[in-house]
Each structure stands twice: as structure tokens, then as C-alpha cells.
Amino acid sequence: MMYTGIIQQVGTVQSVQTTQIGLRVVVDPKGWDYEPKPGDSVANNGCCLTLVIAMGDADGLMTFDAIPETLSKTTLGGWEVGQRINLERPLRMGDGLDGHQVQGHVDGTATVALVDPSDGYRVRLTLDADLMRFMIPKGSICIDGISLTIAALDVAQRWVEVALIPETLERTNLGDRATGELVNIEADVMVKTIVHTMAHYQQMSAT
Numbered sequence: 001m002m003y004t005g006i007i008q009q010v011g012t013v014q015s016v017q018t019t020q021i022g023l024r025v026v027v028d029p030k031g032w033d034y035e036p037k038p039g040d041s042v043a044n045n046g047c048c049l050t051l052v053i054a055m056g057d058a059d060g061l062m063t064f065d066a067i068p069e070t071l072s073k074t075t076l077g078g079w080e081v082g083q084r085i086n087l088e089r090p091l092r093m094g095d096g097l098d099g100h101q102v103q104g105h106v107d108g109t110a111t112v113a114l115v116d117p118s119d120g121y122r123v124r125l126t127l128d129a130d131l132m133r134f135m136i137p138k139g140s141i142c143i144d145g146i147s148l149t150i151a152a153l154d155v156a157q158r159w160v161e162v163a164l165i166p167e168t169l170e171r172t173n174l175g176d177r178a179t180g181e182l183v184n185i186e187a188d189v190m191v192k193t194i195v196h197t198m199a200h201y202q203q204m205s206a207t
Helices: 068-073 166-171 189-206
Strands: 009-018 023-028 041-044 048-054 060-066 084-088 108-116 122-124 140-143 146-154 159-163 181-188
Touching: 041 060, 140 159, 181 189
Parallel strands: none
Antiparallel strands: 009 023, 009 084, 023 060, 041 048, 041 084, 048 060, 108 122, 108 181, 122 159, 140 146, 140 181, 146 159
């Protein structure tokens, strides 16, 4: 499964219910023209989830189940009714890659450290060391499912900044985020591959 990080619709959370396997989340896609079938995938704030009930059987609502692994890696466990959610359908053969290659596999969460609307609407995020090692100047980052370019970073202080254009603020929910809140992060898959390969080959060479 692959996405581009270009948000196609912003829906809202209708309900969040605890189940035996984790959580069941119902999202209102707000008239989105994409109508997935049960078993199809949808990126919700960057998290690839599988539809479990046909939209036609649920008044056009989308229902997803989240297991403990998903809840441990994402913000999903803290979602509230009425919260706005970024939505994207999977990339189809022949579609343009307008953002960057996104898998919908959230690596972890980051904390919003600063929101500065006075300078091109910049948002600063604090990351843990495990995520920070995948951040590079002018590299790609996926924040709550949105493909963005890193505008600035500080490795020692473990933060990155992105600058948001008005179009991004209008078409996504990132403008809703405030200082102290958590967002989903997916690092660039190419950077992750390079870092992982180099680390393991260095270990093998040393033995």
C-alpha cells in the first residue's frame, strides 16, 4: 500500500469505542467522493486503516478497528468525537506522486513545541532520538498524513520545523494543532532504508 501525503478530504470522528481487540473508530468523511469497500485501506491522519463496515450499510460513515500495535505507535488512542481527521485513499496505478512516497506506517508521535503564524506559519515539533535520526535538512516528513518539507532542524535539541502555505492550512487539519499536542510522524522511507542498512552492515563488518 502506498500514499502520497496529499490530503484529499478532512473528516470528523463520530465515535470511539473500546473493543476486545483495541478501539473501533467511526469517521464521517463529509461527502468524500471515495467510497471504499470493506477490506480497503484509508489513511487516517497518516495511519493506514482497513474499512470494516461497508459505507452503504453505515449511512456513509467509515468504520475502522485499531489494535494495540497501532495504538502504541499513533495518536489514535487519544482521538475525540468531533476531531478533524486528514483522509487519503491509496495510490492507484497511473496516479501522479504529488507529495512523496508514504506507506501509512506511522513510526511514532511528536509533540508540537511551537506554532508561529507570523513567519509563514511555522510549526516546530519535538521528536525522540529514534525518530530524529531519520530527519535531514530539506528532507521529506509526513505529519498527520501530510507530505511536508523540513524547513529547519536541530539534531542536538531534537526538533524539526515545517512552514505551511495557506493552501495546506485550508485543506488539512494541521492548523488545528496547538502547543503540547501530539501528531503522527512517518519518516521518509528512503532515509529509513539507508540508516537501517548502514547500521546493520557496520555491525556485521565489526564482527
